Amino acid sequence: xxxxxxxxxxxxxxxxxxxxxxxxxxxxxxxWLGPLWVWGVLIALVxxxxxxxxxxxxxxxxxNILKQAVPLALVAIGQCGVIxxxxxxxxxxAVMSLGDTLSMGIMNGGSGSILFAIVAPLGLGLLxxxxxxxxxxxxxxPAFIVTLGAASIVxxxxxxxxxxxxxxxxxxxxxxxxxxxxxxxxxxVVLFIPILALALIVQNRTRAxxxxxxxxxxxxxxxxxxxxxxxxxxxxxxxxxxxxxLAGIAVATRTGSGEPLAGTGFDWDSISAVVIxxxxxxGGRGTIGGTMAGVLIITLIENAMTLKDVSPFWQSTVKGxxxxxxxxxxxxxAKETLGRLLRWRPMDAFRPxxxxxxxxxxxxxxx
Amino acid sequence: MSxxxxxxxxxxxxxxTGAAASWLALFTLAVVASILSSDFLDKQNLLNIGRQAAPxxxxxxxxxxxxxxxxxxxxxxxxxxxxxxxxxxxxNGDPSMVIPAVLLVLVLGAAIGIVNGFLVARVGTDPFVTxxxxxxxxxxxxxxxxxxxxxxxxxxxxxxxxxGEVLGIPASIFFAAGAFVFCWFILRRTVWGRTIYALGGNxxxxxxxxxxxxxxxxxxxxxASLFAVVAGLLLAARIGTGAVSAGxxxxxxxIAAALIGGTAFGxxxxxxxxxxxxxxxxxxxxxxxxxxxLPSQLQQIVRGAVIVLGVAVYSRRAxxxx
Numbered sequence: 001x002x003x004x005x006x007x008x009x010x011x012x013x014x015x016x017x018x019x020x021x022x023x024x025x026x027x028x029x030x031x032w033l034g035p036l037w038v039w040g041v042l043i044a045l046v047x048x049x050x051x052x053x054x055x056x057x058x059x060x061x062x063x064n065i066l067k068q069a070v071p072l073a074l075v076a077i078g079q080c081g082v083i084x085x086x087x088x089x090x091x092x093x094a095v096m097s098l099g100d101t102l103s104m105g106i107m108n109g110g111s112g113s114i115l116f117a118i119v120a121p122l123g124l125g126l127l128x129x130x131x132x133x134x135x136x137x138x139x140x141x142p143a144f145i146v147t148l149g150a151a152s153i154v155x156x157x158x159x160x161x162x163x164x165x166x167x168x169x170x171x172x173x174x175x176x177x178x179x180x181x182x183x184x185x186x187x188x189v190v191l192f193i194p195i196l197a198l199a200l201i202v203q204n205r206t207r208a209x210x211x212x213x214x215x216x217x218x219x220x221x222x223x224x225x226x227x228x229x230x231x232x233x234x235x236x237x238x239x240x241x242x243x244x245x246l247a248g249i250a251v252a253t254r255t256g257s258g259e260p261l262a263g264t265g266f267d268w269d270s271i272s273a274v275v276i277x278x279x280x281x282x283g284g285r286g287t288i289g290g291t292m293a294g295v296l297i298i299t300l301i302e303n304a305m306t307l308k309d310v311s312p313f314w315q316s317t318v319k320g321x322x323x324x325x326x327x328x329x330x331x332x333x334a335k336e337t338l339g340r341l342l343r344w345r346p347m348d349a350f351r352p353x354x355x356x357x358x359x360x361x362x363x364x365x366x367x
Numbered sequence: 368m369s370x371x372x373x374x375x376x377x378x379x380x381x382x383x384t385g386a387a388a389s390w391l392a393l394f395t396l397a398v399v400a401s402i403l404s405s406d407f408l409d410k411q412n413l414l415n416i417g418r419q420a421a422p423x424x425x426x427x428x429x430x431x432x433x434x435x436x437x438x439x440x441x442x443x444x445x446x447x448x449x450x451x452x453x454x455x456x457x458x459n460g461d462p463s464m465v466i467p468a469v470l471l472v473l474v475l476g477a478a479i480g481i482v483n484g485f486l487v488a489r490v491g492t493d494p495f496v497t498x499x500x501x502x503x504x505x506x507x508x509x510x511x512x513x514x515x516x517x518x519x520x521x522x523x524x525x526x527x528x529x530x531g532e533v534l535g536i537p538a539s540i541f542f543a544a545g546a547f548v549f550c551w552f553i554l555r556r557t558v559w560g561r562t563i564y565a566l567g568g569n570x571x572x573x574x575x576x577x578x579x580x581x582x583x584x585x586x587x588x589x590x591a592s593l594f595a596v597v598a599g600l601l602l603a604a605r606i607g608t609g610a611v612s613a614g615x616x617x618x619x620x621x622i623a624a625a626l627i628g629g630t631a632f633g634x635x636x637x638x639x640x641x642x643x644x645x646x647x648x649x650x651x652x653x654x655x656x657x658x659x660x661l662p663s664q665l666q667q668i669v670r671g672a673v674i675v676l677g678v679a680v681y682s683r684r685a686x687x688x689x
């Protein structure tokens with residue numbers, strides 16, 4: 001287990017008290033905000049956009065970016081938890097479509113069943129996620145195959161439910177939510193803030209959060225330390241499904257009817273956001289704070305490209321390049337690799353090397 | 368203690384269990400299919416299965432190589448799509464352009480594979496995210512290249528590599544068989560192939576044995592990309608058009624085929640004969656769903672369920688832990 005995430009609370013307290021104040025602040029910032037360079041990149045992008053993109057620097061546009069970011073932010077919180085575990089969830093896009101169409105279908109323009117229209121998709125998302133988690137925890141099947149298969153199943157159900165066409169309609173008050181403002185902020189953003197706060201607290205201040213890091217670092221060690229690995233996995237995947245369904249409902253507040261492909265692209269986008277935020281897919285590393293920076297970077301780039309009238313065909317390429325840069329930086333911040341790159345000589349390019357996990361101590365494990 | 372004993376006891380057993388189990392499953396499936404649908408054993412239907420299986424088989428062979436050395440390549444579907452659009456645009460109905468167009472896509476595929484391999488093996492990036500980014504970039508590039516519309520420049524001669532028949536058997540099956548023999552040879556009869564298995568088993572030990580781990584690991588990604596290009600050519604010849612979404616789904620299906628065929632995720636164990644069984648299991652099931660005339664939404668549900676169940680039942684753990 002890495003030094004930043006001691007497993008037991010009393011020990012953690014003791015260690016923290018002995019640390020230099022500077023180190024304590026540094027660690028707290030890293031935990032709650034994620035790697036600072038990601039926020040630096042975000043600020044740099046905002047500055048560049050202000051000077052190069054017309055219509056960018058308006059209050060309405062800033063509000064718009066925040067509002068657009070909410071669904072992706074919700075999915076990315078769930079995805080972040082799963083990636084910290086060392087897993088991945090590719091079913092979030094389909095679950096989002098399910099959340100969107102099911103809530104619209106239940107409401108169908110009437111306001112009598114708003115509560116049920118919110119609770120039913122959330123419960124279903126929770127169930128789908130728990131099923132994913134159970135299969136991942138109990139078999140040797142890799143997570144992305146399981147969840148991609150689940151995506152195919154759920155999307156098929158959505159197509160069957162909606163007859164592959166826009167479906168249902170929002171209740172009047174529900175539909176207004178997507179465009180209303182509470183004070184200076186869009187309503188969706190205001191509603192999102194407590195959810196984010198809760199997620200951050202779970203990540204940093206609860207046993208469940210610690211256990212997720214422990215399982216992601218090495219699930220066998222975690223099991224021997226008394227963590228119920230299966231329960232942690234099932235619960236984290238279940239929460240991911242829950243957040244995906246919630247994101248679908250958030251999308252539903254902004255559209256006139258349920259769209260069977262509402263979630264398309266959110267699977268790759270959410271993974272990109274988490275990876276940009278400094279997580280690694282082997283698990284044990286990653287923060288919700290960094291993920292939020294990743295979400296804002298992605299949303300900002302989409303917004304700026306739309307304002308500049310860049311062909312939407314380029315968006316996928318640009319996103320891919322950003323993910324590539326993020327993953328290269330992630331590999332370089334693993335200390336060993338950074339040293340190697342600094343010493344890099346062209347003729348060495350294909351000399352053998354042995355990868356050691358960045359968190360491994362001493363000898364380093366076999367990769 | 369008991370875990371170590373179990374591992375020692377398991378070690379000398381020949382690595383046939385996974386592949387053999389998959390062939391048994393395929394045989395059972397074929398029997399069930401022929402009972403459920405009288406059309407299944409029809410000669411035309413069997414040839415059709417072969418024609419459909421050929422591109423998937425070729426791309427899955429490349430995928431198996433990458434998985435064997437402990438990696439994963441999710442960009443193969445995008446490489447296949449790119450191949451179909453580039454080859455049909457560059458050919459543009461001119462028979463003399465067939466060979467240059469094919470060479471061009473092979474060079475493109477090689478370049479993509481080398482970049483993937485360099486990043487994973489040398490820079491040390493995560494294979495899933497790296498190839499995912501490659502997938503996003505390639506599919507974006509294909510969209511920009513075609514402006515989103517399908518391209519129809521394939522010559523009738525080129526389409527013969529899938530539609531033509533030799534001795535009554537579709538030509539694409541011969542291409543897939545050739546790819547299989549080639550793959551078997553390089554994996555089982557060369558130092559390179561042994562090193563691929565060794566890398567997946569234990570990278571550090573392979574390194575300490577004096578093998579050039581980074582070079583071999585990178586070349587696995589090159590192989591996967593080149594196999595994907597060949598699969599893309601077969602796919603283009605079969606569907607007769609170049610489309611930016613032609614190869615989507617093949618990344619999932621190729622990985623599923625390898626895992627159902629007994630290749631361990633994480634590397635070190637697996638046989639390409641098992642991968643072929645995995646490919647045929649998937650294609651036979653898809654074919655059965657078609658024959659039974661289920662509605663298209665249900666087909667999608669069944670596809671997903673088949674992949675999850677197959678991988679969950681047949682997946683094996685890698686030799687060494689992480």
